[in-house]
Amino acid sequence: MSVASEELVQLRILQRQYLQLVEPSQLRWPDAQVLKRPEVQAWIFLHMFDGSSIKSPPPERYQLRVLKLLIAKLERSIVDPEEDEISDDLMSAMSTLLTSNVPSEADSAQQKAFVTYSYPLHSADDSASEDQAVTLLEARSVISGSGTTGLRTWEAALLLGSYLSSEDGRRIIKGKRVFELGAGTGVISILCAKHLGAAGVVATDGDEAVVDAIKTNLFLNGLDVDNSDGCQVRTAALKWGWPVDATAFSEDYGMEVPNVLLGADVTYDKTVIPRLVSTMNEFLDLNPTLEVLISATIRNEATFETFLNACRRNGFRFEQLGFPPVPEPEQAGPFYPTTTPIQIWRVTKPEAARGDPFAV
Structure with missing residues (x-):
């Protein structure tokens, strides 16, 4: 039976x-x-x-x-x-x-452990749905011994992945060049390359150890440079606040200037926000039509308001997407707590806007 x-x-x-x-x-x-x-x-x-x-x-x-x-x-x-x-x-x-x-x-x-995050693709018959799976090697402790938070996947990344897997989100990624800031475990970059049809992906983080860990996760998902026969994911260490050289972009990152800039859980520390917004400004100058999506877990409203204020002072426009977290009892994958608000914001820059990129 x-x-x-x-x-x-x-x-x-x-x-x-x-x-x-x-x-x-x-x-x-x-x-x-x-x-x-x-x-x-x-x-x-x-x-x-x-x-x-x-x-x-x-x-x-x-x-x-x-x-x-x-x-x-x-x-x-x-x-x-x-x-x-x-x-x-x-x-x-x-x-x-x-x-x-x-x-x-x-x-x-x-100890590090295999963790598989699944984004179901539902058919008319839910039982026949296919899973868009991303398998990672993660440190499950909240903060690793090296002091970094980038070796595990956080809720904001899981919600952003759910949005990008939606019909609206897939249109943003398919056929586009994607650049991720603060990629952490690489779950978003891997999802875009493996399942969402990105033309190219660059996963960056400010911590060299985290970048090395992303390379392991790329291998686990068949996306390492040597073995991938589809979209390849490049990795790089990127310190926020440094100038981004348009003339050397392709040489530095193995990809032309991106169409999409992503960041998940990158606004958690008030002290890094000026450098984050400066880097966003650099990329928006490189491509004024850039699609910027920032997913944030609002652990401290004052800290997130610092981010929004920095965006205002740089003349950015921003809007919260109407894509709230699914209540925990209704989640079908991936699974994450919803006790703390999680929001996704779209950021754009009008052509005439010119501000101090380090303003907060």
């Missing part, structure tokens, strides 16, 4: 949460009566715990936590052992993990 389409929708959401390493207590499980069916257990094993079929699995500690939850749910759902039973494959997977040298929770939190 095959898995019903409405059940498959639930299972695919569970699978996406699992591959994104969503906290196990927040996983959205199908109903217990659905979980205990043999074909459903077989699907879960094949798509979540079969080591031979999952290219970039979650860390073993996380797998074990989720499996324990699943087995406990199955045990509670079985009334008649003669009628229902727990899959041998699932039990074997848990036994293997229990007897392996799984690192402690503290050690596991400090």
Whole structure:
């Protein structure tokens, strides 16, 4: 017996949460009566715990936590052992993990792990939707030992990715040259190159270690320069506030002047905003028709107001896009908390506008 389409929708959401390493207590499980069916257990094993079929699995500690939850749910759902039973494959997977040298929770939190973010492409039948997946090697601790925040993916990037995957967003990226500021893990640049039809992409960050990590993530997604037969993603270290040389742009970045400038979670620190706005100004001077999108998690309203004020003083026009975060219980991928406001802003520069690029 095959898995019903409405059940498959639930299972695919569970699978996406699992591959994104969503906290196990927040996983959205199908109903217990659905979980205990043999074909459903077989699907879960094949798509979540079969080591031979999952290219970039979650860390073993996380797998074990989720499996324990699943087995406990199955045990509670079985009334008649003669009628229902727990899959041998699932039990074997848990036994293997229990007897392996799984690192402690503290050690596991400090190690880099595969994290897969999925942006579903919905068809008329949701169960047949395809996933636009981006797999990254991330440091899951909030701030890495080197003091950078760029080795994990933040909520503002996930919302920006959702917008760019929408019908309106795809029109912005398809066939365009894309330049990303503060790329962090590279999730947005990879999404644009791998799934959204960008003509070329440059992912930049001010931290050399972060740029090196982006190169690893490009390789994981088949976008490294040597192996890509489609859109290639170039990487570069870029310090905000420095002049951008139009004559040497192609030589410096391997791409002509961009059509689209993106930034996600780049307004979190008041002290860097003057340099950020200066760099935005440089790019808008290079291409007055440049499409600039800035996605921001508003952790501190005063800090974000500093960014808007800097934009005003430079004569920029800006508008908030009507693309709010999806409420957490309704998210189908990617998954992110919505307790703190997340906004996407479009920034443009009228031709006559001339201001102090470092004004705040």
